[in-house]
Amino acid sequence: MATSGTVIKDMYDVGLKPRMIRTLLKEDVPDDKIPFDSPSKLSRIISCIQSHKLLSEPSITDNNKQIERWKSSVDDWIARLLSLISNTTSTPDKCWAGVCLLGVTCQECNADRFLRSYAAWFDKLLTHIQSRGDSQFVKVAACASISDLITRLAGFPNVKKEGISLAGKVIQPVLKLLNEDSSEAVLEGAIHLLCSIIASFPNTLQRHHESVEAAITSRIFSGKFSVNLMKKLAHCLALLPKSKGDEDSWISAMRKVLLLVNGYLTEIFAGLEEETKWDEAVRLLVPPGEVPPPSLWGQKLLEDTSDKERKRSKLCSISMFMLSCCEMLTNSYPVQVSVPNKSFICSELPVLHSYALELLTSVIKGIRSQLLPHAAYIVRLVKEYLKRCELPELRIKVYSITKLLLMSMGIGIAIYLAQEVVNSSIHDLNPILDGASLHANAKSEILVQPFHRKRKHGVAGSLEQLHERIGLEVETSKNCPTAISVKIAALGALETLLTVGGGLRSESWRSKADNLLITIATESCKEGWVSDERKTFLPNESTQACSDLQLAALRALLASLLSPSRVRPPHLAPALELFREGRQEIGTKVSEFCAYALLALDVLIHPRALPLADFPSASSFNEVNHRFPENNIYSVAQKHSNPFSSGMQDTGRGLSDSDDDLYKSWLDSSKETEAPAGKNMTEKPSETSRVQQGENIPLAGSSGARSPRRNEHEPAAASADIEIRSGDEIMVDSRQLQESMEQHQESSKGATIPTVSGDPNVTYVDLTSFAPKDGALNSRDTEMASVQAVVAGESDRLATKDGNTATSSAQKDATFDIEDDDQSADSLPDIVDVDPDSD
């Protein structure tokens, strides 16, 4: 084909394209003489055309010879295709190839050419749909090609009329295909064509609405097709109301479907539930003043059959109709519509759970925030489900609904669901209850035995014990991919829960969940990362599931680390280790995720409180030459105990800020003072993660007495404080002081030292909470010890409620040391209350 005589520059040269087309025409595209020996040839042609954009010649009309050449070669191409399609003597496979290639041409050719010749192409294709004699392959291909043509046509707004008329021509033949006893492939093609007509030119279907609906429903009722096709039918049924595009048709379609579902269900569960349910549902569905239709689409709503076959087919069609409802709810629809009644949908369906749950899912997706009035009901339903349901697929669905609810309704629902989700995911992830005993195979049976013994022995089981159990369990359940996918779902739900509602009212379940997650993650990763080599050797499914489980476990673990809590995440070290290990597995999803996790955790390790770049330091309140240390906003003062926060009062401070303080103390101690930092570090090395919360210490910059006998120093410290304080003009609310002192006395946790002294006019209240000294994680009572120092006016009481450990007193000491120091004299005030009288 070197007729051009020019040298081709590279593969993008325009001159190359006509040559390629001609080569294709000469060698690959069949015609009367060229045989069509292998269908794979066709795919080669298509990929060649698509990747090189051979048919999209530019539409500019200059005298460029190359472009002319390109155009003429495309002309040839199309002429060849048309001859292939219309030539009656050619073999069906050649005809099929022609139809297929024409479909591709519809997508690929440039707009001008398309608009010029779509009508002709359409007619050619339509004959193949209409003609009886054609092979099914040709029919399917013709449907697909026409659908592509119509879709493309819909993109041109100026040919809308033509498009509608074309689409109108197709409908009758398509209906014929639907009603005929054609094969599944043809039906599928027809349905697809119908769907694209609805999507592109919805108005065309308006006149045929009834007949199309009838055709589709009769197909669904016949119930003898594959699930895939049934789903497509349901989808098309759900799209149908679009053809009218108004609220009423949507509602009537929905109502019809629901009535039908309800009728069938009533019939199937006849005798199993109260008779009134039917009436109740009908009352909900049928607008007042109308009579429910006795039959829909030729099917009686209430009918007594004992025919088992019939019942089975009905069950099948119910699930399809439910699917159709789902689609209707989630698909886009141009008008606002009223859903007949949704809480009904959720409740009526005791069996067919799977589809019912799916329906519930789409109800949630569809109505989003409007779920609120019914949310509590659904939550109860989900809770119940989590408790009772056993089948893995259903559990997975319930977990996904849980996720959905959590994401859509936020923290509010997290409060409700948390406990149940944690319990049931512990149930699902826990070795004893789950895998080994339930999904037992021969191998696991043997392994189960020690578990049971262990369970009798151990109470809750130490961490190692749990490790061990889960380790064994992971092995046993590896053979059972469904068990693993339930776990993955449970981990996902847990992850979402931690993401959404980690902070609020989470005390009761948080540590449980954290423990569980670190254990699961460690175990799932213990026996090595699923590498590519292993994937090739082992059966595909189980390894895939295994790596998915690893990923899910790591994701949930990250959520548990990042989700806000009261203490520094207890399992940070092992988790970091895991992520570091995981990152080594370059090229896997796990390694990608681990890298991300390490990035996210970096903030936890190196907390940053970055200044706003050019935040002005000057302010109008500079009169006093005081330096206020900025601890952070979470320095806590509690005065009143309200019913809700009582459980939280003893907990000093949040997690994130304590990290800030750690960082700060880290910096400060190295710069200014060595002593307090040293104290922090050395006192209880095993619990440095908790000690850091004594945030004020490093700021003290104190070189004062650091004797462990705090009581000796306290009066001095207090009085020193007063001296400085008395200069301030801060007003005092002594009543509040009183309250706070009372509260201290009530507090039985930790050491409380209300220190009171000095000037009655000036009170300065500083409540600084300190972190726990004891490492007991599980006991909330001993978890936190709050140390509060109060300096106040009237009484010179010096009380130590229950002098705690030496460490805490040392910290208190540090707090008071601050007062000795001039520069840091102001370092404490966190809470300053103005006398309300002044208002």
Place this chain on the structure above:
Amino acid sequence: MALLQLAAAFLASSQLQDAKAASGAILYWSWSRPQVEVKCFPEEPIKPLVANSEGTYLVGGGLSGNIYFWEVATGRLLKKWRAHYRAVTCLVLTDDDSLLVSGSEDGSVRVWPLLMIFDDHQMEQASQLYEHSFQEHTLRVTDIVTGYGGGNAIIISASEDRTCKVWSLSKGILLRNIVFPSIIDSITLDPGEHVFYAGGRDGKIHIGALSADSSSIKSHWLHIIGSLSSHSKTVTCLAYSTNGNVLLSGSEDGMIRVWDPKTHNMVRVFRHAKGPVSNIHVLKRPAYLNPRMLSNVQVSSRRHGLSLPPPLSKYINTMDEKVVGAVVNLQATCNNPLDASCTSSQVISSQIKELQQQGSAAAAEMEVEKLKLDSTQAMQMLQRWKKMYDNLHEFCVDELLEGDHVKSAN
């Protein structure tokens, strides 16, 4: 007075209250007309209003301390509950729309999980509906804002006791108490929650530190790291526009000032001469509004009034509750659904596969067709060959016979 935009739609809902009168109204304004479109008369005067981000619900706080919960599309009053002892002064929803925070004249700030409000079952068991009740303010609460982070968010409340208090939503505790030189009427958060801005009755906008480092600031007032000032009268409302990163403040003198929060300079002034500015909302400019319209301040606008929802009902109507379902506004966002995608190449590849496996009936059928055609062609060929053979045979015979004739003739 409260003003809010419902559901990013052309719907602005405002609320009026004749001073201390027994009645108040909630008014709907459409973008298209300067008049009130819909008037609703709730049971009692409503001051604060808040809507969820989708605009499906409207929550109002009454003078008596009740909170009313309406569904916008139907106008139904879904719930009404006793929230405070005295008038509700401000209402705010957390960013996930699941918790409602209310402030009252009695100084209390309460957090309500909306889910709980609608859960009759739980309601019977629980002793109180609220999640937290913060009582530390001694006087009327003037404004509340919530930060980001769902359950871990912070709540900042301002009160007439001249303090702003920062609360932790998750822990239910007071995190920080900041005393201001004057009463704060309005607060707004820096989007990064670095600082918050508090508009005072002294005409200044004070900057309160949250995560900002205020230790280096030599300020007389703890945790106050600066102020923006130039107002002569009370700052009544504040808004932060993330688009352009500016702070807007409205004042009693009818001026709306735009500030650059970094440099603390005033960038611009809008004058609304008729009276004090009570509310500022920063809206995204709807597509149908022409660019000349002032998009920042929702003063008035024209065009595109669609049908407004029915007025809010006065009482909970238990009768129709069962009949009426929810209104679903199905999103029309996904514009190119799956069914409109081009598939012929997919169909082709699946058909090719089918052909290669030669398993299916359809493939077999096509094969048969092809073979049939082949066979007819072969038959034709055969015929032709036969004919040719016959001809040849005839010719040969003729030749032979002729040869014989010649021989015999010889």
